Amino acid sequence: MRKILVIHGPNLNLLGQRETEIYGKITLSEINDRLNKLASSQGFQLEILQSNHEGNIVDAIGQSANHFSAILINPAAYTHTSIAIRDALSAVKIPAVEVHLSNIYKREDFRQKSLTAPATHGQITGLGVDSYCLGLQALINLTQ
Numbered sequence: 172m173r174k175i176l177v178i179h180g181p182n183l184n185l186l187g188q189r190e191t192e193i194y195g196k197i198t199l200s201e202i203n204d205r206l207n208k209l210a211s212s213q214g215f216q217l218e219i220l221q222s223n224h225e226g227n228i229v230d231a232i233g234q235s236a237n238h239f240s241a242i243l244i245n246p247a248a249y250t251h252t253s254i255a256i257r258d259a260l261s262a263v264k265i266p267a268v269e270v271h272l273s274n275i276y277k278r279e280d281f282r283q284k285s286l287t288a289p290a291t292h293g294q295i296t297g298l299g300v301d302s303y304c305l306g307l308q309a310l311i312n313l314t315q
């Protein structure tokens with residue numbers, strides 16, 4: 172199975188307009204294009220979900236095990252609040268990598284703790300779109 176699930180959490184649909192001094196001008200569709208190119212050049216297929224709703228993300232993770240070999244996730248604000256997403260990541264036995272565009276450890280105190288990262292293989296933070304590309308490459312390396 173050479174399919175990877177990519178999950179973008181809340182407000183990432185607003186990239187390009189949202190706090191551009193922090194997140195830059197890149198849009199979500201530009202990020203997705205970069206990821207699709209990287210995946211297809213190595214024989215992987217992506218399914219990409221953006222949701223502003225915690226339950227949708229929990230459902231997608233919970234249903235992922237039989238269909239995907241790995242999960243790339245930016246839980247966005249849910250990183251700092253969601254035990255439900257952490258539990259879903261722990262429940263499925265496929266590798267996940269957490270990514271962030273900004274460096275969450277350089278920001279407000281409430282962003283400096285990730286509840287979700289301990290349920291993943293690793294976290295890449297602060298490198299903009301490269302966080303996503305490096306995270307995806309790591310998952311491809313892990314699963315082949």
Ligand code: DQA
Nearest residue numbers: 245246247248271272273282
């Ligand atoms: C983010 C960091 C989070 O703290 C924030 O809530 C986001 C985006 C990032 O990619 O830098 O929405 O996950």
